[in-house]
Amino acid sequence: MSAQPYEPEFQQAYNEVVSSLRESTLFEKHPKYEKVLPVVSVPERIIQFRVTWENDKGEQEVAPGFRVQYNSAKGPYKGGLRFHPTVNLSILKFLGFEQIFKNALTGQALGGGKGGLCVDLKGRSNNEIRRICYAFMRELSRHIGQDTDVPAGDIGVGGREVGYLFGAYKSYKNSWEGVLTGKGLNWGGSLIRPEATGYGLVYYTQAMIDYATKGKESFAGKRVAISGSGNVAQFAALKVIELGGTVVSLSDSKGAIISDAGITAEQVQAISEAKINFKSLEQIIGEYSAFAENKVKYLAGARPWVHVGKVDVALPCATQNEVSGEEAKALVAAGVKFVAEGSNMGSTQEAIQVFEGERLSTKSASEPAVWYAPGKASNMGGVAVSGLEMAQNSQRMTWSREQVDQELKKIMVNCFNDSLETAREYSNEDNKDALPSLVKGANLVGFIRVADAMFDQGDVWE
Template sequence: MSAYPYEPEFQQAHDEIISSLRDSTLFQNKPEYEKVLPIVAVPERIIQFRVAWENDQGKQEVATGYRVQYNSAKGPYKGGLRFHPTVNLSILKFLGFEQIFKNALTGLDMGGAKGGLCVDLKGRSNNEIRRICYSFMRELSRHIGQDTDVPAGDIGVGGREVGYLFGAYRSFRNSWEGVLTGKGLNWGGSLIRPEATGYGVIYFAQAMIDFATKGKESFEGKRVAISGSGNVAQYAALKVIELGGKVVSLSDSKGCIISETGITSEQVAAIADAKIHFKSLEQIVGEFSAFAENKVQYIAGARPWTHAGKVDIALPCATQNEVSGDEAKALVAAGVKFVAEGSNMGCTPEAIHTFEANRLTASSNDTVWYVGGKASNLGGVLVSGLEMAQNSQRMTWTREAVDQELKRGMINCFNDCISAAQTYSNETNKQTLPSLVKGANLASFIKVADAMFDQGDVY
């Protein structure tokens, strides 16, 4: 029976961690770690509150706001705020639970949290969005601070919303501090922060390619299928193009675009401009000149995985559970070799099983190597941690310095995952590539568990 029958997303994230840990030699070698499981699964604190505001028609609206402060053993709570009509406690618990371990893999001092508001910002004016942000922060400001909890943006909370939230916090608390990350560059933000998650996925994927091919291959000439068209997908696509790869797809909630010749950087720029105004890909393809010269195919109501043709690398960068078991089989049939998530929990359990089963049974030339977002998409929070460091120093680092730290952090994360997977593997065929799913879960769990033991959270 499910332990969390009313929280399916959290149950899925919880089960993935538990499965990886139990399907290893960790508890055989160190049985004391098993005591951590029931403790770390329960948030330290859940804050739920009313957010009321006046809309542009002069009528009052109300929505539910949340902050799940999950674990602070490794540092101040850290994790995004999501403003979206799908926000509920199950999704925020799943995201917060994942954030604990993702943040541990950065190597920085950050705990795990997530929060948000069940609201749709589409069609609302800047003034109304500002009123929503101020109402939300009026309550949240009681529970956060630079040494307590440092939120960031997430789906529906971009630079504009972070600015309003920061202004509200400063007003309510009479304090200018590094309490939010993703801030504007002239008031405490960090260079590379907008690009960080997308770039980080590519740096991690390149480390996978280097390891698997012994440095003989790169993104050069590879066909790369990407889902999503928001911040993560945009910067992942731009970095792939920069490295000589061919981006053959992008998508949104209403459909996908496919390009045999490769989506261009100019098209990505057009998408970025239009998405600020909540335009769909279908509208963008029809309205922007960048798509007039280099035609793409728009497919309504579809994700790209079964339409992209031959695929060397797949990067799910949209939302949770966006690659099904059947779509994973289609990607394997299409020749995919590397799958790295830019989204959180982008692949269903059935899809992960398909990729992992292939890793164990396929010949070396046909192996698919998969990594979940816990490791591959932590670039955003890694640079958020660097933004916190810059705020503490009252300094701004150069673009090159931040990018170098991002790349170093992603490679260190990859190496930690490989090391843990190899140390605690119970797989008999040592010639197969290590499981990055297990490696990420093991490496991050051990870091968090050790901190909890040291501080008396578990005894």
């Protein structure tokens, strides 16, 4: 495939997958798979449309809406909707491309897609957000359905927005169906869905810790740096705290908070409550009593990675490319041993090279190498529970919290084990004592599963 300089995010995601495949022995052992690359990298369909609405001032606004229906070999297109001013086709193609392989890693019947609207919801009333959602769904409803394409939430699209979008779809199509995931519990949603990405991230990281330390260590006593302060970061932080870890940081687009003693569950709950109203961390720590006794340090305009001091685990949970090469080196110098992404493509290629270089370096038994997990594996808990929500909708049933949580944990551990075994099977690395590359393992598992389905269905032929 030729370079796409005008789509840098997509090109980065594509290059990461291709380099993993080419640096393995997959094409050497099974040359037919190389034929899949140029086909799977092109979306089956890209839908772009105009969205217009009336704002609270009575003025007309317009913004471009998108849905990238990338690959349906494994099932209906599945992937979130992002409402954010940075939304463009490159970002949605990168997210959709990642989603293909992430969804395949769940082991469920899910294809890959992504969509969104280039809009800033901050400062808008509930009524205006409702009008935006109805305007967006007016066009999107033509192209989705429970057996065709099942969107979910993403940045800027939380429970409120999913509710409005579902109401709009039901109104336009005169059909109640499981066409969106992340729905309210009272009308088709699944328990654990809000928590799923954050919880799943921690379950995956725990599997990494178990394997690397031969079951001798857990999150207990570990210092954990987390970026972001949205849904993923909040529930990852709460699960880390529950498991005995110390959360030393959170962040948003304006700055970061650092706490050497540890951010508390009460402080995370305060952030959760305030973020619904688009408050910044700087505002939150000044307004909420949870921060009055347990002080935190606020750093304006900063990401946490170079400010966290000694750290054992890093969980990037904000957005793409949020860990640079220099920040990766700072984390290594701070003692990090495990890095797992709660965001999509959270680390730059330079950062990944730092982490992977550390993994391959010779370490003593008492000083294990840094181990890095890519977002398509470590943050796929959200889409995994979305798949479980779709199953519950089809059955017209609601599963218990314990049942969903147990299934989530099983899916995350299976994903880890599958990536581990496949990385070993197709490794051509000289250092056989090094921990297996989870980047290569995840890319290989997802790619092989999708490629096999594409061969079976005639999308690619020998």
